[in-house]
Amino acid sequence: MTDRTRHPSCRCGQVRIACTGEPIRVSVCHCRECKARSGSAFAAQVRFPAEQVRTEGEAKLWQYTGDSGHTADFFFCPTCGSGVWYRARPHHDAYAIPLGNFEPGHGFAPEYSVWEERREPWVSIIGDGIEHHD
Numbered sequence: 001m002t003d004r005t006r007h008p009s010c011r012c013g014q015v016r017i018a019c020t021g022e023p024i025r026v027s028v029c030h031c032r033e034c035k036a037r038s039g040s041a042f043a044a045q046v047r048f049p050a051e052q053v054r055t056e057g058e059a060k061l062w063q064y065t066g067d068s069g070h071t072a073d074f075f076f077c078p079t080c081g082s083g084v085w086y087r088a089r090p091h092h093d094a095y096a097i098p099l100g101n102f103e104p105g106h107g108f109a110p111e112y113s114v115w116e117e118r119r120e121p122w123v124s125i126i127g128d129g130i131e132h133h134d
Contacts, residue, residue, distance in 0.1 A: 008101035010082035015057035015075075017084065017097060019048045024094055027112040030119040033066065037074070037083060041120045044099035046108050050087075053095045059084055 009016045024047045034043035059075040066072065072088035085095045099108060113125040117134040125132070 006102055006106055008084070008097050008103075010057075010077035010080050010084050010101070012077060012080035012082075014079045015055065015059050015077045015082070015084045017056075017095075017101075018054045019046075019095075019097065020052045020054075021048075023048050023108070025112060026099070026108045026110050027114060028110045028125055029114050030117075030123070031115040032118065033064070034115075035118075037086075038098065041123050042125075044110060045086075045096040046099055046102065046106075047094045047096045050093050050095060053085075053097075055085075 003020065004022075005018055005020045007016060007018055026044070026046050028042050028044045030042045035041060037043055058078060060078045062074045062076065064072050064074065070089040072086055073092075074083060074086045076083045082101070083098055084101060085097045087095060099106075102108065109127060110125060110130055112131050112133065113119075114133045116132055119125075
């Protein structure tokens with residue numbers, strides 16, 4: 001693990017996050033819930049172990065229970081409305097932070113593309129070493 005710290009935040013800067021070291025995984029997801037969460041054709045997120053994440057500022061919580069019966073906790077900025085992180089079971093010990101909340105130069109590239117059977121036909125996730133899963 002490196003000592004590098006990255007500082008994603010919401011759009012207005014009221015909620016700030018410090019992520020130390022390297023992430024567990026970087027992924028894109030094409031499921032309906034991630035599409036709705038991101039407001040786009042897919043969502044890209046960077047997942048860090050909880051012990052590598054520190055948050056500052058006031059974040060509001062919204063919980064969602066999916067078809068699987070698992071609950072996810074979504075945190076957003078009450079000022080600008082940006083989604084700033086989520087934790088989903090069974091991985092509640094990790095923070096998933098939208099890739100777009102990181103400053104340019106973050107160095108992340110997706111390693112996994114999941115729920116590809118729900119991928120929009122005009123989307124193509126390409127790159128060396130990316131695992132593709134339906």
